[in-house]
Amino acid sequence: MNMAKWLLLALLALPIMELAVFIAVAGAIGFLWALALVAATSMAGAMVLRHAGGNHIARVRVAMGQGLGQGGFTALQADSAGTLTLLAGILLLIPGFITDVLGLLLLLAPLRRALGVLLGLKPAPARADGVVDLEPEQWHQVPDAALTDRRDNQREHQ
Numbered sequence: 646m647n648m649a650k651w652l653l654l655a656l657l658a659l660p661i662m663e664l665a666v667f668i669a670v671a672g673a674i675g676f677l678w679a680l681a682l683v684a685a686t687s688m689a690g691a692m693v694l695r696h697a698g699g700n701h702i703a704r705v706r707v708a709m710g711q712g713l714g715q716g717g718f719t720a721l722q723a724d725s726a727g728t729l730t731l732l733a734g735i736l737l738l739i740p741g742f743i744t745d746v747l748g749l750l751l752l753l754a755p756l757r758r759a760l761g762v763l764l765g766l767k768p769a770p771a772r773a774d775g776v777v778d779l780e781p782e783q784w785h786q787v788p789d790a791a792l793t794d795r796r797d798n799q800r801e802h803q
Contacts, residue, residue: 667683736748
């Protein structure tokens, strides 16, 4: 069997496996506790999607708005950590303990980096000084009147 058939078989078997694991966990800790745990991880997945995923979805929209010929997919590929974080949120949102464990594993940075390398995604270059380098087409200048100078306020409070 090729890889696509194995993947399809795994996706079809996932609900059955999730049900079996839920019954085993419910037998060990009780039905209401197991149900509460599934609900809590689903809410955690929604929070991950809302906070980390929301930023990534906005970047995807910008990249797709740029068009395919102008580096749209390159911009998406450069944000592999965001893609895997979005996948982690989706896996946590799906009710079930198997998907929850996979989602929690994807939230761990070392495992996310290793999976990104395994999938061939480009890691984002890390900078120790907190500076984000943008391509010229990815930024625009904000008029000075719209910016507030907080340095004067900080000097007054010191």
